[in-house]
Amino acid sequence: xxxxxxxxxxxxxxxxxxxxxxxxxxxxxxxxxxxxxxxxxxxxxxxxxxxxxxxxxxxxxxxxxxxxxxxxxxxxxxxxxxxxxxxxxxxxxxxxxxxxxxxxxxxxxxxxxxxxxxxxxxxxxxxxxxxxxxxxxxxxxxxxxxxxxxxxxxxxxxxxxxxxxxxxxxxxxxxxxxxxxxxxxxxxxxxxxxxxxxxxxxxxxxxxxxxxxxxxxxxxxxxxxxxxxxxxxxxxxxxxxxxxxxxxxxxxxxxxxxxxxxxxxxxxxxxxxxxxxxxxxxxxxxxxxxxxxxxxxxxxxxxxxxxxxxxxxxxxxxxxxxxxxxxxxxxxxxxxxxxxxxxxxxxxxxxxxxxxxxxxxxxxxxxxxxxxxxxxxxxxxxxxxxxx
Amino acid sequence: xxxxxxxxxxxxxxxxxxxxxxxxxxxxxxxxxxxxxxxxxxxxxxxxxxxxxxxxxxxxxxxxxxxxxxxxxxxxxxxxxxxxxxxxxxxxxxxxxxxxxxxxxxxxxxxxxxxxxxxxxxxxxxxxxxxxxxxxxxxxxxx
Numbered sequence: 001x002x003x004x005x006x007x008x009x010x011x012x013x014x015x016x017x018x019x020x021x022x023x024x025x026x027x028x029x030x031x032x033x034x035x036x037x038x039x040x041x042x043x044x045x046x047x048x049x050x051x052x053x054x055x056x057x058x059x060x061x062x063x064x065x066x067x068x069x070x071x072x073x074x075x076x077x078x079x080x081x082x083x084x085x086x087x088x089x090x091x092x093x094x095x096x097x098x099x100x101x102x103x104x105x106x107x108x109x110x111x112x113x114x115x116x117x118x119x120x121x122x123x124x125x126x127x128x129x130x131x132x133x134x135x136x137x138x139x140x141x142x143x144x145x146x147x148x149x150x151x152x153x154x155x156x157x158x159x160x161x162x163x164x165x166x167x168x169x170x171x172x173x174x175x176x177x178x179x180x181x182x183x184x185x186x187x188x189x190x191x192x193x194x195x196x197x198x199x200x201x202x203x204x205x206x207x208x209x210x211x212x213x214x215x216x217x218x219x220x221x222x223x224x225x226x227x228x229x230x231x232x233x234x235x236x237x238x239x240x241x242x243x244x245x246x247x248x249x250x251x252x253x254x255x256x257x258x259x260x261x262x263x264x265x266x267x268x269x270x271x272x273x274x275x276x277x278x279x280x281x282x283x284x285x286x287x288x289x290x291x292x293x294x295x296x297x298x299x300x301x302x303x304x305x306x307x308x309x310x311x312x313x314x315x316x317x318x319x320x321x322x323x324x325x326x327x328x329x330x331x332x333x334x335x336x337x338x339x340x341x342x343x344x345x346x347x348x349x350x351x352x353x354x355x356x357x358x359x360x361x362x363x364x365x366x367x368x369x370x371x372x373x374x375x376x377x378x379x380x381x382x383x384x385x386x387x388x
Numbered sequence: 389x390x391x392x393x394x395x396x397x398x399x400x401x402x403x404x405x406x407x408x409x410x411x412x413x414x415x416x417x418x419x420x421x422x423x424x425x426x427x428x429x430x431x432x433x434x435x436x437x438x439x440x441x442x443x444x445x446x447x448x449x450x451x452x453x454x455x456x457x458x459x460x461x462x463x464x465x466x467x468x469x470x471x472x473x474x475x476x477x478x479x480x481x482x483x484x485x486x487x488x489x490x491x492x493x494x495x496x497x498x499x500x501x502x503x504x505x506x507x508x509x510x511x512x513x514x515x516x517x518x519x520x521x522x523x524x525x526x527x528x529x530x531x
């Protein structure tokens with residue numbers, strides 16, 4: 001297997017972008033990544049696009065071809081592939097690109113992720129997100145996507161003593177980080193009271209416990225590690241890639257306070273990299289709800305099960321903490337254009353490892369991790385990155 | 389909007405909580421599956437549909453205020469994960485009570501109710517919901 005490097009990253013602003021179409025967002029991120037890698041279009045050998053549900057959000061399928069077309073690379077007839085695993089679509093697209101380069105099938109590969117969510121109503125958007133769960137045995141019985149995470153939160157509070165305030169602290173921290181990210185959807189700090197007084201969505205989760213609906217796109221350029229220095233002085237190596245699945249329905253899990261797929265994907269990625277959790281300096285995790293981040297930092301092995309809330313409250317996951325978590329603002333504050341999210345996580349980690357994260361830079365960041373979740377944990381993709 | 393057959397074909401499980409028993413390992417599942425995820429191929433030919441009792445206890449629950457179009461008339465409503473006596477867990481609404489009457493461990497039983505309807509003149513979908521039960525058969529809040 002060949003070693004793989006990231007030589008360019010690009011990301012659009014995230015938010016309710018009324019003026020931007022799906023294709024405009026995808027091309028924007030791609031162009032910016034290609035410009036960052038200083039490559040020309042004729043060098044691109046393949047395109048992978050992470051996207052959850054363009055068919056329902058904008059009634060457009062076949063978005064691999066669409067992005068290739070409007071990027072101007074369809075003229076060269078390169079393979080363009082859409083990758084879907086609900087919220088993990090972006091991370092999974094990255095893994096497809098990684099495997100294509102690692103296996104020597106391709107040299108220069110573009111991995112993009114995009115979602116245009118605000119062309120439908122809030123309720124429609126919520127129903128589309130619920131399709132990441134079991135439509136016939138969860139959603140149709142009345143479970144919303146938020147309510148399934150609320151079931152996890154209720155049980156986590158019951159089993160581990162996690163407090164309502166600790167959940168709020170995840171949102172407070174991620175807004176604090178997001179305020180330092182010029183591409184973030186929410187660039188405003190909040191306090192606990194704002195979270196605790198916001199309208200209820202599914203108890204105990206309130207509006208400020210939930211990531212927003214967002215438009216946005218992100219892209220990275222991959223190439224074999226050996227030639228990465230031809231393109232950039234600061235390549236970042238992908239040193240581990242792990243993917244795992246679990247039951248689609250939350251009710252089939254033995255323990256709903258744990259995502260077994262996060263544990264499995266993390267072990268696989270760490271084994272490939274020859275590292276342990278202690279080596280990770282900075283992580284982007286899938287905080288689509290505040291409880292998700294607490295469960296993630298436990299299952300990633302940063303903190304023992306049940307201590308994620310306390311660790312957050314104690315500031316151990318802040319920019320200057322033991323492991324800086326969601327320096328971009330996470331899904332909560334940077335925004336969560338679903339298919340783009342996994343790729344946006346990689347863009348943030350690459351920026352951190354290059355030392356270009358500006359006001360949110362983690363000092364001496366050497367190893368970074370991304371954790372991207374589909375559904376309530378039925379797909380998890382974990383990647384590990386290292387500064388070269 | 390889904391077509392009527394998509395709902396109808398699941399009616400045995402929706403109306404009567406018909407689950408699945410693997411006679412290789414003895415485990416119960418709901419909804420029915422084709423193969424047992426523990427026994428894999430060894431379960432083939434050794435499984436049977438089984439009507440579950442529909443009684444169990446709340447494993448986790450939440451009061452839903454936002455995000456579900458078809459349930460507007462009932463907002464807020466309660467969604468719970470129920471651990472059935474046979475061991476399988478199932479997701480459904482809990483009705484005829486307030487969220488403050490419930491806690492993890494509250495005993496519930498399944499009952500047949502309207503789940504949703506396709507507009508004012510469309511098909512009405514029925515299925516299980518849960519109601520709390522007490523040892524004496526009363527519901528919380530009855531006293």
